[in-house]
Each structure stands twice: as C-alpha cells, then as structure tokens.
Amino acid sequence: MQEQHPIYDMVVIGGGINGVGIACDAAGRGLSVLLCEKDDLASHTSSASSKLIHGGLRYLEHKEFRLVREALAEREVLLSKAPHIIRPMRFIMPHEPHLRPAWLIRTGLFFYDHLGKREQLAGSNQVEFSSINSPLHAEITRGFEYSDCAVDDARLVVLNAMQAKELGAKVLTRTQCLSAKTENGVWTVKLENSHGESVVRAKVLVNAAGPWVAEFLQQNLKQKSPYGVRLIQGSHIIVPKLYDGDKAFIMQNDDQRIVFAIPYLQDYTLIGTTDQEFQGDPNHVEITQHEIDYLLDVSNDHFKVQLTQDDIVASYSGVRPLCDDESDNPSAVTRDYTLSLTQVEGAVALLSVFGGKLTTYRKLAESAMTLLKPYFEHMRGVWTAAAKLPGAEHLVSLDILKLNILEQIQNLDDNTAERWTHAYGSRVWDFLKNIHNVDELGQHFGCGLYAQEVDYLVEHEWARTSQDILKRRTKLYLKFEEESVQVLDKYLISLRERRLKKEVA
Ligand SMILES: Cc1cc2nc3c(=O)[nH]c(=O)nc-3n(C[C@H](O)[C@H](O)[C@H](O)COP(=O)(O)OP(=O)(O)OC[C@H]3O[C@@H](n4cnc5c(N)ncnc54)[C@H](O)[C@@H]3O)c2cc1C
Known part of the structure; x- marks a missing residue:
C-alpha cells in the first residue's frame, strides 16, 4: 500500500x-x-538589505506611485506591529543643486508626506547646516529632512x-x-x-x-x-560611527543614484547601497572592489571624516530578485x-x-x-x-521595559539591557523569568551573550550555529573575538547533543 x-x-x-x-x-x-x-x-x-522600512523617495522619480503609496502607509502599520525592532528615523538630504533642483526635491517630499497615511511620523522640512557642527563638508550649507523607519531585517x-x-x-x-x-x-x-x-x-x-x-x-x-528575474547585487560597508546623533543621511551621487549613511548599532555607520547586475550563484555574493571604492567615494564627497578601505569593519552583499521590466539601468528596474x-x-x-x-x-x-x-x-x-508581532504584545514603552530588565537582573550592563529590549521586546521575559542576577544567566561567551539567551534562541528561534546567533539574531558578530566564536560553536554542539539525547529518551 x-x-x-x-x-x-x-x-x-x-x-x-x-x-x-x-x-x-x-x-x-x-x-x-x-x-x-x-x-x-x-x-x-532578507538580511542583506539597507534595513529600512521606507516609502522609497527615489522610486517617485521612476513613477512607482503604487509601490510608494503602499510602502509609505506600511511604515506606520509595521511600526506599531513591532516597535521593538522598528524605529522612526529622520533622513537628511544635503542639497546638491547641480543634481536635482530644490523645487523638484520639495515636490517629491510633498508627495512623500501626503501619498500614504501618516500619523506618527513627522513631515519633511528644510534644514541649514552650520559649518562648525555639521559632519558634512563646509560647502554643503542646506538640505531637506524627512521621516522613514529603520528595522532589524533578519x-x-x-x-x-x-x-x-x-x-x-x-x-x-x-x-x-x-x-x-x-x-x-x-x-x-x-x-x-x-x-x-x-x-x-x-x-x-x-x-x-x-x-x-x-x-x-x-x-x-x-x-x-x-x-x-533580474538579479541586482547591492552591497553595504560598515564603518566606525561617522558622526554623532541618530539621523541618517541620503547622499545624491553624480550618477543620479542615492546612497544612505545610517547610524547602526550605537558605534557604527552603515553605508550603502550599490546596484549592479549579478550573474553568479546567489549563495555566494560578495562585495567587489568597485563597490567598495564607489561607497567610499560617495561618503568622502559628503562627510568631513575621510574614509579609507582600512576603516571598513565589515561588509555584506545581497541580490535583489527583481521582476525583469527590461530597464537598461539596474537602479531603474521596478x-x-x-x-x-x-x-x-x-x-x-x-x-x-x-x-x-x-x-x-x-x-x-x-x-x-x-x-x-x-x-x-x-x-x-x-x-x-x-496584530502585534512576538515581543510587541503588552509593550507599554521600550524605556520602561529596559528599566524593568535592569531592576530585575542585578549587575547587568546597560548595553545588554538595551540590546535585549530592542531584539526581544516583551518576549525577553521568556528567558529572564526566574533570573535575578547576572550569575544566574549561565556561561558568558562575551559581549553580553549568555547561555540563557543562547538556549532561548536555539529553542524558540531556530538558531543552530554561531553565525545564526551572532549575525542574524543578535548582530554581535561585529564585536565578537574569533576565540569566543569557537567557544560558542562548541557550546552549541554540546547543546544539540543534549537535546538529541533528551528526544531519544
Ligand atoms: C542591497 C539591498 C538593499 C535592500 N534594502 C531594502 C530596504 O532598505 N528596505 C526594503 O524594504 N527592502 C530592501 N531590499 C529588498 C528586500 O531585502 C528583498 O526584497 C527581500 O528581502 C526579498 O525577500 P525574499 O523572501 O523574496 O528573498 P530571500 O530573503 O532571499 O528568501 C528566499 C529564501 O528562499 C530559500 N530557498 C531558495 N530555494 C529553496 C529551496 N529549493 N528549498 C528551500 N528554501 C529555498 C533561500 O535560501 C532564501 O532564504 C533590499 C535588497 C537588497 C539586495
């Protein structure tokens, strides 16, 4: 049978x-x-993006009104579904009159403010830069500001x-x-x-x-x-924080493309992205020297801090699986x-x-x-x-959640409480329920990663390897020492063996 x-x-x-x-x-x-x-x-x-929940200001130039309207409205829907992993962000666009005239930007921002429903996010305005305090070159004196959101994509x-x-x-x-x-x-x-x-x-x-x-x-x-399908590669570089504050910059380049500089994980700036045709195996996408030079050049053209390749802490690349509309220009494909x-x-x-x-x-x-x-x-x-996503249920305020964590777990450092608040929201209690002191969190692998969290990620979030945990679940990979990665890998192997034995028994 x-x-x-x-x-x-x-x-x-x-x-x-x-x-x-x-x-x-x-x-x-x-x-x-x-x-x-x-x-x-x-x-x-899905983990190689610019990590934005955005309407896509530049898509207006390509007349993608349906997409922009839908995406603009989604910003606030997603923000209330998952406020722990999504946060509002102001974007500053330095004005480059030879690339796009002010009236064009103002018109674009007017549509951006009004095309989709917007209740929480502030509208756009013009800004002036003072030559002393601005992180930008002195000749960039004015620009525009508008709202979008940043997200932990993975x-x-x-x-x-x-x-x-x-x-x-x-x-x-x-x-x-x-x-x-x-x-x-x-x-x-x-x-x-x-x-x-x-x-x-x-x-x-x-x-x-x-x-x-x-x-x-x-x-x-x-x-x-x-x-x-058009596979279009896009890459980002991560460098030490280029400037203070929590605003992002949207830089216009001479080729009419735009590149973001986004505050990333407290200590870094994320710079990207690129658009180039991709022909290889999507399992293996790597930043090219051309992309590195391109991103460094755009950043150096705008910011006082001048970057070299040695400043790059990490990079990542992904391919956009776009529906082929036969555009000549990779940036213009829908x-x-x-x-x-x-x-x-x-x-x-x-x-x-x-x-x-x-x-x-x-x-x-x-x-x-x-x-x-x-x-x-x-x-x-x-x-x-x-419907709220996991961790957003019963979440009154992220600040209060962080305070509650610090109050309950004696001797916990502020950075870890902050990271947990934004990664797990109210679900943090799933692994902190009966814990009152850092000593009770089990083995410490470094950078505030303890066995209690690792076990939770394996049990509830499908994590199996150190890379699953460090790159996609926690983003601690930027700080983790190689030796600590090996210790974590060994722990994960023994954890898997213990779990298997339990399943058999
Ligand atoms: C550089 C870059 C920047 C971007 N920035 C943004 C941004 O800021 N904001 C935004 O909204 N969007 C952005 N995007 C777009 C967004 O990231 C993608 O559109 C989205 O992640 C695509 O998701 P997906 O699920 O279609 O593909 P993927 O995330 O690639 O998922 C497809 C999955 O299918 C699996 N799979 C394939 N074949 C099989 C099989 N036979 N069996 C089992 N599994 C299989 C793969 O392993 C893969 O994990 C960006 C994209 C790129 C590349």
Whole structure:
C-alpha cells in the first residue's frame, strides 16, 4: 500500500521575508502550513538589505506611485506591529543643486508626506547646516529632512516565523525542497535535510525562493517561469560611527543614484547601497572592489571624516530578485512585486513571488491570500495589520521595559539591557523569568551573550550555529573575538547533543 503523507493546505518554499510573511498570514487564517528554508531563516536577501522600512523617495522619480503609496502607509502599520525592532528615523538630504533642483526635491517630499497615511511620523522640512557642527563638508550649507523607519531585517523574518509557528505552522529550517509534482490533484513535495529525504503533500505550493524563484520553477518543478528575474547585487560597508546623533543621511551621487549613511548599532555607520547586475550563484555574493571604492567615494564627497578601505569593519552583499521590466539601468528596474498564480494540470495552484521589499511584505502576503481565496473558501479574512508581532504584545514603552530588565537582573550592563529590549521586546521575559542576577544567566561567551539567551534562541528561534546567533539574531558578530566564536560553536554542539539525547529518551 502507498504510504500516506500528511496533506497541508499550503507548503511555502523559502524562509525570507516573503515566505514567512505568507506562511504567517495563511496560518492566522486557519490554514495548515508548512514552510521549508534550505539554510537559516533570513540567510540571503532578507538580511542583506539597507534595513529600512521606507516609502522609497527615489522610486517617485521612476513613477512607482503604487509601490510608494503602499510602502509609505506600511511604515506606520509595521511600526506599531513591532516597535521593538522598528524605529522612526529622520533622513537628511544635503542639497546638491547641480543634481536635482530644490523645487523638484520639495515636490517629491510633498508627495512623500501626503501619498500614504501618516500619523506618527513627522513631515519633511528644510534644514541649514552650520559649518562648525555639521559632519558634512563646509560647502554643503542646506538640505531637506524627512521621516522613514529603520528595522532589524533578519529579526523581522524570525518574528514572522515565530508567529506562524504559534498559529500552528510547521517551520523547517535547513530543509531544502528538492522537487514537487502534482498527483491526484495535490502537490507531492520532496524535502531533504540532515535527517534524510521526506515527502509531504499540499493543496497549494508557494514559491517564495527569492533569488531562486525562476530557477526553482525551471529546475525543481520543470515549469516555465512566467516572468524573467533580474538579479541586482547591492552591497553595504560598515564603518566606525561617522558622526554623532541618530539621523541618517541620503547622499545624491553624480550618477543620479542615492546612497544612505545610517547610524547602526550605537558605534557604527552603515553605508550603502550599490546596484549592479549579478550573474553568479546567489549563495555566494560578495562585495567587489568597485563597490567598495564607489561607497567610499560617495561618503568622502559628503562627510568631513575621510574614509579609507582600512576603516571598513565589515561588509555584506545581497541580490535583489527583481521582476525583469527590461530597464537598461539596474537602479531603474521596478522594486514592485508581482505575484503569479498558475494552475498546474488544470487544478493545482502554484503561487510564485517575483520581487518585493521588506517594507511591503505584509501587503504582499495579503495579496497572495486574496489570490488563493478561491482554493480555501472557509479561510478567514485579513488580520495582520492590527496584530502585534512576538515581543510587541503588552509593550507599554521600550524605556520602561529596559528599566524593568535592569531592576530585575542585578549587575547587568546597560548595553545588554538595551540590546535585549530592542531584539526581544516583551518576549525577553521568556528567558529572564526566574533570573535575578547576572550569575544566574549561565556561561558568558562575551559581549553580553549568555547561555540563557543562547538556549532561548536555539529553542524558540531556530538558531543552530554561531553565525545564526551572532549575525542574524543578535548582530554581535561585529564585536565578537574569533576565540569566543569557537567557544560558542562548541557550546552549541554540546547543546544539540543534549537535546538529541533528551528526544531519544
Ligand atoms: C542591497 C539591498 C538593499 C535592500 N534594502 C531594502 C530596504 O532598505 N528596505 C526594503 O524594504 N527592502 C530592501 N531590499 C529588498 C528586500 O531585502 C528583498 O526584497 C527581500 O528581502 C526579498 O525577500 P525574499 O523572501 O523574496 O528573498 P530571500 O530573503 O532571499 O528568501 C528566499 C529564501 O528562499 C530559500 N530557498 C531558495 N530555494 C529553496 C529551496 N529549493 N528549498 C528551500 N528554501 C529555498 C533561500 O535560501 C532564501 O532564504 C533590499 C535588497 C537588497 C539586495
């Protein structure tokens, strides 16, 4: 007799922001969902972004009004869904009259202020720079200021995955989808992970494989991709803090592109991004010398502090999986998303995601569910706009939360309390519940990372390796010594062995 594999309503391929966003929305509407991610959650494009929840001022120049309107409105929706990992930020645009006239910027900012609903974020205004206090070159004397938000991109993904799981979804990381075919009106999906191969069945398959979306269709499903995908590489450099204060700068470059300088993790400035065609393997994207020179030049053209390559503390790169609109210029390719719903063998649904931004992931997921409504008649309606993400529940104020942490945990340093407040919000009590002193937090790996937090990340956030923890869950990798990384790796191996023994027993 043929083995009966479980049938899910939906199997989602890809644990980037779009995959987890759809899985979460679907689970909250009562669908049974399985999501598989071949690596760690957010290990590709979704952790390599500029980390902004923004309308995209420059997209107005490319007449992307639909996208900008939706993205502008999403800023405040997401801000109240996850105020611990998203914060309002003011952006300063130094005026460069030879690049864009003042009237053009003013018109753009007028639209930016009014196109989408805005209640919490302040509107735009003009600014003057004093030559002594300004971090910019003395000849830059005026500019404009407007609001957007900064986000911890990888944590936005993890929090959506957690919410999906809490709503009943099964989330399998380090599990690759090898193939899927239709049989008797359902998908038979073959998965592979360290335990071997397995099969699940699904009524609907969602291809949210990001940079692999077209390759997955062609190679794993043997289907023709309905759209072309342009892979556009973007890179960032991280340097010691270029200036004091919590505002970001949006710098215009001679090639008409813009580059951000964003305050990052208290001690650093994040500078990016670039736009260049990418032809290689999206598993291995690295900053090029050309990109490094480009970003350093733009920064040095604007800031008094002159950077060299030696100042770069770290860099990262990702590829945007954009829907090909045949633009000649990589910066001009549409940043909007396109969803493709096809019926394989006349009945079985396959939904593929092309493009999309972190900022619009929630709306993208809602649109996906609207398209899939005919397959799930009893599915519940929209719900995500007002729902808090994990850690935002019962959160009165981040300052009060931090004070409460410092009050409860004797001898805890301020930086760690601050980091926990912004990473975990109210969920911090899940690992601090019975702890009253730093001594009770277990082994200290450095930089305020203790066993109690590591255990929580393994247990609740799918962390497995030191890189999962240091790069994506905590961002401590910028400060961590190599020796401490090895100690953490050893601890994680022994933790996994202990967990395995427990499972067997
Ligand atoms: C340089 C740069 C800057 C950006 N800045 C911003 C910004 O500031 N704000 C903003 O809103 N957006 C920004 N974006 C856009 C945003 O980051 C992306 O649109 C978004 O992260 C794409 O998410 P995704 O889920 O589609 O792809 P990904 O995050 O790449 O996720 C796809 C996942 O699918 C998995 N996968 C693939 N094949 C399989 C398989 N067979 N089985 C299992 N898993 C599989 C991959 O491992 C991957 O993790 C930026 C993008 C870049 C590159």
